[in-house]
Structure formats: structure tokens, C-alpha cells
Amino acid sequence: MLDAPTTRRDFLKGTGALIVSFSLAGPLAEASAQTVTAAKPVALDEVDSFLTLASTGRVTVYTGKVDLGTGTRTSLRQIVAEELDVPLDWIALVEGDTATTPDQGPTWGSLTIQVGGVQIRQASATARKALLEQAAQRLGVAPDALEIRYGVVRVKTDSTKSVAYSELIGDREFHLKVDKTAPLKSPGEYTIVGTSVPRVDIPAKVTGEWRYMQDVRVPGMLHARVVRPPAVGAELRSVDESSVSGIKGLRKVVRQANFLAVVADSEWAAVKAASQLTATWSSWEGLPEMSKLYEHVRSTAINKDEVTIDKGDPKAALAGAAKRLEATYEFAIHTHGSIGPSCAIAEWKNDQLTVWTASQATHLLRRDLAMTFGVPADKVRCLYFDGAGCYGRNGHEDAAADAALLAREMGRPVRVQWMRHDEHGWDPKGPPTLVDVAGGLDAAGNVVAWQSQFWIPKVTLITEGVPFVAATLADLPRKPTLNPGNVFQNSAPSYTFANVHAVCHRLETTPFRPSWIRTPGRMQNTYANEAFMDELAAAAGVDPIEFRLRHMNDTRGATVLKAAARKAKWETRRSRSSARAVPSA
């Protein structure tokens, strides 16, 4: 299997050297042990944090970024193969293992290549430069007399004079800081980056050989299912354990404050016990009525107003407009709804916690688990395995906390697999968004005024994370954050309006525990802005593409819009309107 997360155990200390054995088979057996003792560098400014070159020629890349199904485990390999001039299939990649990878930040915001990849590229360039210098010394020529092919440095004019990377560095550390000035290969010389190569994981994924998080098994592990309250804030009054006493293989009903779970020898015993367990809960009706959700949003207390654009005098311009329109847009609460419900395994050994997880942010998860379970962060190790497609902070972190709590209780590794209803009910949600827009046209059909208001939750510093369900239910230490992500994004329209004002009313609360999901704000706010542009175009009697182009001075944006229209075989037409026309003043 590819992407074996090497364990600390793999780093065998030699005579001042660091020897890495690449176990490409049986990584799970390897991963089941944890001895976080040896110290592989993980600092962001060390070459050794990102790269090891083995005497076998194998290059291993360590990245804190994880592949969530977008193919970055292939493209990061391409970057390193290109910069080091080694074949793509010589490269192994370790993702998101907090013990061996540098913390390059969560895998969010489309930053894996543009930030994570750039860090890895610079580490590779530094390594390449050092290897060239060493080779130059060894071969008695100047570095610029050398070239590199397939991991072999050779004299340009005499290819018999050569030395391989493996001879220069094999199994040893570089002991080098990442050199920001180390020369990068010129894009004109690229032979690997920019080409379309097959993804390394697909053959295993279409044959059942790939290990997803849900497929990880740790020796001695038990199976758990959580039993969540029937309402968000309901409190557990009593549990009737006799209701599950006949279930073969059931080990324990675990209760801690409002946290309830069953642990069993087999998945089916846990599933049955969770569905049969009789518990009484207090009634709780803190959610707004579905039909009145947006009235609830509109009347929620405002923490502060944030103006995202303020130009000209839209109020006066609106009053003087030839035509005025208003519209309200409601964007529903969203579940992440991954096709594979969240799953995690946790194991405690000597006050040290190991968690197998599909989290998009293993380094953050490690810190939050340490806080909730009262251990130093260096006593927590998170190992990444793919989940089903991930679109933000979903339930995987919560499953990890469930598993950590239960594993501590049981003294054995525990696997928690959320059921579909756990996922839909308890993953953090994209919050409801409410948008009011008013706009005015002049007699020629140009936008003379734009005023918009967005009702969206306030946001704690995004790196402060989202509190675990288990921490809330079991009343364990947690930060009381509200973290819907950057939901203000794209609230300011990008058109060239002379008079424009947009304000985000940041709300104190939102009905469900929020989190960032798929390009937070941009989708919701752009939907409102663009839908209203269509309304204005309709009122102006102008084709909506033409109408937009009239209000753009951004060449790139205009090019994209024209290209999209061409590809969509756009037929020029007027939009139909559903906005409220406001009587002229």
C-alpha cells in the first residue's frame, strides 16, 4: 500500500545517522504501535522535516497537508520529483501524521499546492542545491558543470563522472535550514509538473486495496456506537441498561454527563445496542421552528456590524433611481453529508493517546484533543487515513474525541463509526444565511445604487477550532467557539458600482453548531449577489451577461465570463424577474 505512515519506530538511530525503513506493506500493523520517542525534525524551516532520501534511492516526503480526494498526494509528489529530478515512482508520501510531518496548517482554502506545495518545493530546492554542492566537491568540478538525471548527479561533459543522491545523503539527515534563496527549477524546464499523470491512489481505490479510515483495524480494538440526545440540548436523565442486557458481545454502556455510548466486541452488537438502549432525556426545544427559521435569523442578537464595502452615497442614489428593486435571499443550513460517516480509532498507552483519523487538520486536532483530555500535545499523535470526500470541518474530529473518551474508559483501542443519523444529526453545519439586497437603476438601465445586508454568525479566530460534541456532552474542557469559517467572503459585490454599501450583521448565535463548509460565504453570498444582478438585468431589459460586462472593469473577470458564456452556448436573452419593484420616490 502507498502512503504508509512510518512510525517513530521506523527511525532507527545509527551512528549519528537517521535510518528510515520504508515499509510499504502492512502499515497498519506498524501504525498500531506508538513510541513517540525518536525525534524526526518537524519544524517548518528544516529540510529534514519535509524530506528523507534513502540509500535505496527512495525519497519520502512528509507533509502536514492531507489528500481529501482531490489528488494532491499525486501532485505533491510531482513537485518533489520535478525539483529533485527523480522519477515519480521513487517518491513515497506521508500525510498528516503529527509525529513525523511538519504542521503546514489544515487542509483548507485550496492551499495545499499554493502554500504547502511551495514549502515542499523550497525544501526540495534546498536539498538539490546541497546535493549539487556535495557532488561538485566529490567530483572536483564546479556545481554549474553538473546536471541531474534520475537522482544521479553527473558532469555535463563527461557522464561517466557521476554520483547518486543515495551515495551523497542516503539515510542521513541534511541538517539544513530551508533556504529561501535556493534556486528553483525554471518552469520552462519542467517535465513532470504541468503534465497530467495518473493518480497514485486510484488503482488501489477501485480494487478494495486502499485503506480508508473506515477500514483501519487496530489489534485488540472494540467497536463503539454513540447514542446522542434526541434534541440538541436535552440532558440525560436515566439509562436502563437492562434494555440491552441480552446483546451478545456488548461490553459496556458508557455514560459521562450527557455523553452516552455502547462498546462491544463487534460492530453489529454495538449497532443493536445503540438502537435498543432505553434512555430518558429531558425535553429541549431550543431550535427555531423550521418555517420561521429566517425570522429567527433576522431577529438574532447582533454581536457587531462589519461593513465590507462602502463607496459613494447609495442611500441618496437609491432614492433618486429611475427604478428600484429589493430582494431577500435565504440560504439553507448545510450538512457536510460525506458519503462515509465519520469514523476514528483511539488508543491510550501510558498516558499517550494515538488517534487514527480522517481529519482535514490533524495538527489542530492533536492540540484540541490534548486540551480536552488534559494531556500535553506531545503525548497525542494523530495519524491520517482518507475518509470519504471532505468539504470542511465535518464530523471526523468529533468521532476522534468520542473514540478518545471511550478508549480511555475501556483501556483498549476503540473504533467509533458514526451511523448515518449521527452524521446528519451531529456533524457541524454550514449556518443559515439571510441576505437583503436593494438596488437602483438609472434611466439608461445602469446600476446607480446597491445596498446589501447579510445576517451571518460571528466568528471566533478560525484556528481556535470547533468544540467537540463529546466535550460538550461529557462536559470536558473545550473552547466555547463559534466558528462558521469566513462566511463574510464575497459579501462585497465586485462590480463597478459608484454607490455601494454591504454590511454583515455578525450574529451572537446560530441554531446549530457551525463549521466551515465548502468555500464558506462565497457560495451563499455570491448566490445572493448574482441572483440580484439577474433581477436588475431583467428590470433593465438587458441580457444578463451583457449587463454584467457593463459593470466590470476587471479584464480577467470579463474574460472568464465571456469564456463561460461561450462554453455554455449562451443565448442572449432577458432575465425574468421575481424581485419586488419598489415604487419610485
Next chain:
Amino acid sequence: MITLVVNGQTTRFDLDADTPLLYVLRDNLALNGPKFGCGLGQCGACTVLMNGQAVRSCSVPIAKAAGLRITTLEGLGSSEKPHPIQKAFIDEQAAQCGYCINGMIMTSKALLERSPNPSDREIRKALAGNLCRCGTHQRIVAAVKRAAVLMAKGG
């Protein structure tokens, strides 16, 4: 004791008769191809073949599967020696996260057995009950079409 015949191997299990086939395949036989997605027979991620028919293994109690010919994704081929359908999915790079792909391939296998040269419409109809959250549908349909060609050529 319940006897299951999976990918040509016969195994006897001393398990509750109502245990869903999916858990036995995954936990007792370590066959990770079939995936848990909903446990309700609604998403298709757990699809296996039972006597050639695509079924949702999360909703089939092992008692109902006893003695029948069960084929999982692993029973089709391996990355070393992929089945033509698996090869077609590799050639078309028809996966993002890949979690649903087991169901897509197994359902396509049943389709191609009964209709070796399906139209786009037939493919879409056959796969309509298999959910993909990433949005790989276009490539999946292309892969099934390619698989039909590969299979017609004899793999």
C-alpha cells in the same frame, strides 16, 4: 452456523442470523471493498453481487445470503490484475475520494452482465441509486462505457 460463499471461498460463521452481510465481509473477512455509507440501503456504497445481482450488503442479513454466490470488489480483480471494469475506472481516473466507487463498479458489473453495450441513459438509470458526493458522475459514466468496450474485446 451460517455458510457464506464469498469470492469463491466458503466460510462458516457462528454469528447472529440478523447480522448484516456488510459487517461480516468487512470485519470477519477483511474485505474492505464494500463500504458503510448509510446502513439503510440508500447510498449504494456497500453494493456486492449475490448470484450476479447487485444488492446492498448493509441490508442483507447473513441468513438470507447463506449459500449464495457472493462477489465483492476484491473478487473482480486487483491493482496488479484489474478486471476490465476496474481498468476502465483507472483509465478514466473515475474517482475523487473513491468511497462510492465500490458501489459504482459492482452495480456496473451487474448492468454489463445483462446489457453488454448499454447506452448512456441505461448507465445513468442503473447507477441512479448510487450516490457520489464528490461529483465524479461524468467520469463514472465514461468509465462504464469504456468497460463495455474492453469487455467486448474480451478484457
